[in-house]
Amino acid sequence: MADLGVLARQTLEAGEALLEDPRLRQASPQREAALGELGVRLSAALAEIAGPRPLLAGEKGACLAQGFFHLRQGWELMAAALQASQGVPGGFRAAYGELCRAQAFLYPIRHDIGLETHWLTPEAASRAHAGSQPPVSPHHRPVGVLYKDWRELSPRYSLYVPEDYDPARVWPLVVALHGAGGDDRDFLWLWLRQAKSRGYLLLVPKSQDFTWSFSDLRAVLLAVKEVQALYRVEKRAVFLTGFSDGGTFTYEFGLGNPEVFAAIGPIAGALVPWPWRDLNVGCRMPVYILHGALDNQVPVQMARQSRDILAHFGYRVSYHEHPKWGHTYPFSRLGGLFDFFDQVRGGEGVPSKGA
Numbered sequence: 379m380a381d382l383g384v385l386a387r388q389t390l391e392a393g394e395a396l397l398e399d400p401r402l403r404q405a406s407p408q409r410e411a412a413l414g415e416l417g418v419r420l421s422a423a424l425a426e427i428a429g430p431r432p433l434l435a436g437e438k439g440a441c442l443a444q445g446f447f448h449l450r451q452g453w454e455l456m457a458a459a460l461q462a463s464q465g466v467p468g469g470f471r472a473a474y475g476e477l478c479r480a481q482a483f484l485y486p487i488r489h490d491i492g493l494e495t496h497w498l499t500p501e502a503a504s505r506a507h508a509g510s511q512p513p514v515s516p517h518h519r520p521v522g523v524l525y526k527d528w529r530e531l532s533p534r535y536s537l538y539v540p541e542d543y544d545p546a547r548v549w550p551l552v553v554a555l556h557g558a559g560g561d562d563r564d565f566l567w568l569w570l571r572q573a574k575s576r577g578y579l580l581l582v583p584k585s586q587d588f589t590w591s592f593s594d595l596r597a598v599l600l601a602v603k604e605v606q607a608l609y610r611v612e613k614r615a616v617f618l619t620g621f622s623d624g625g626t627f628t629y630e631f632g633l634g635n636p637e638v639f640a641a642i643g644p645i646a647g648a649l650v651p652w653p654w655r656d657l658n659v660g661c662r663m664p665v666y667i668l669h670g671a672l673d674n675q676v677p678v679q680m681a682r683q684s685r686d687i688l689a690h691f692g693y694r695v696s697y698h699e700h701p702k703w704g705h706t707y708p709f710s711r712l713g714g715l716f717d718f719f720d721q722v723r724g725g726e727g728v729p730s731k732g733a
Contacts, residue, residue, distance in 0.1 A: 383492030555620030670703030
């Protein structure tokens with residue numbers, strides 16, 4: 379069973395690497411061979427899972443089968459995208475969607491297959507191995523990965539509540555906005571490792587249309603209020619972030635609501651200098667900007683302009699521009715953002731520059 383956990387982790391890590399670093403999408407014999415070997419192992423694992431002797435019983439067995447089915451689907455899409463015109467971004471995005479579905483099935487059985495550390499930072503994994511995880515307090519609120527659909531009542535969102543949630547203390551909350559065409563159930567997995575490792579509640583709303591608009595603000599604020607009504611959220615530790623269009627609307631929703639959000643962290647987005655905007659409203663709010671110099675959808679000049687505008691109005695801006703990164707998911711770059719949120723929560727000074 380541990381071998382299945384290793385295989386699942388390797389497949390998920392390969393997908394994250396290919397989605398974050400476009401340089402890895404250049405077809406090469408070595409990369410194709412590595413993916414081919416991964417595909418052979420996934421096929422063998424599926425055959426074993428479907429064999430006459432179930433590896434896990436009941437619902438856990440169904441989760442295992444569904445999880446590896448989606449891992450295999452994700453692998454097929456990755457391999458096809460890598461071979462097609464030296465990597466088609468849309469193909470890798472579709473592959474990541476399958477890997478997210480795989481995680482939704484594998485997360486509940488992570489302890490059974492030895493996959494629990496995939497959703498932990500190295501530091502948190504070391505604490506877990508050392509047995510220093512805090513005990514779980516008995517209470518009646520659901521924890522783990524949770525979903526709320528809007529078919530009966532808006533808003534729709536995905537929510538992660540740390541498994542060691544204890545209502546005896548207050549907890550920080552990160553609200554993350556997906557990009558255009560994104561989905562809350564997929565986008566949650568980008569953030570879960572940091573949230574789980576650091577003890578943050580994580581709220582991922584879904585836009586009402588293909589992407590965000592000003593009319594979504596009410597639904598986002600309502601989702602925050604719902605979570606605050608169910609869990610003990612630290613009032614001055616509610617943070618807003620987002621990627622691409624979600625990054626742009628992090629500026630829109632966050633700067634206009636300083637009474638709700640303690641700080642914002644737009645990623646690959648841009649501040650639109652609307653003529654009617656009053657940037658004096660939230661000028662005491664700390665801002666963490668993360669952008670890639672190779673971004674071909676939201677040019678880095680827009681991020682620099684956003685930094686300069688905010689600095690002019692007295693905002694405390696921590697600006698981080700990565701020279702070899704483009705418009706891709708920042709799997710390996712979120713630690714700095716959460717460090718920033720920790721600093722704000724602790725009342726520490728916010729640095730103005732970053733690497």
